[in-house]
Amino acid sequence: MSVCSIGQLPYSSSGMSHSEWVLDSGASHHMSPYSSSFTSVSPLPSIHVMTADGTLMPLASVGYVVTPHLSLPNVYLIPNLKLNLASAGQLCDSGDYLVIFSSSFCCVHDLQS
Secondary structure, X not given: OOEEEEOXXXXXXXXXXXXXXXXXXXXXXXXXXXXXXXXXXXXXXXXXXEOOOOOEEEEEEEEEEEOOOOEEEXXXXXXXXXXEEEEHHHHHHHOOEEXXXXXXXXXXXXXXX
């Protein structure tokens, strides 16, 4: 799994900004604990997401998040999560972004701009 961060704004108590996203090649979906980041949400039936360490976390809803750098549909709202995760796979599957990983950096290119 590879990770890198996208964007930087004021930091939360977890050490990460509410608008900073970690690009995660191992995440199946975009995920955020911050309900205030969502422009729209839809409730879902009782679903849990398993984290990399095997912890099950309840999924509150799914929605849309717009950041200065990314427009993210189908983002899971998971209140117990500690930071925002942008799924590299979900970005690539959308057809809107090109994600490149190298040994020293990663890059997300918006193919629409």
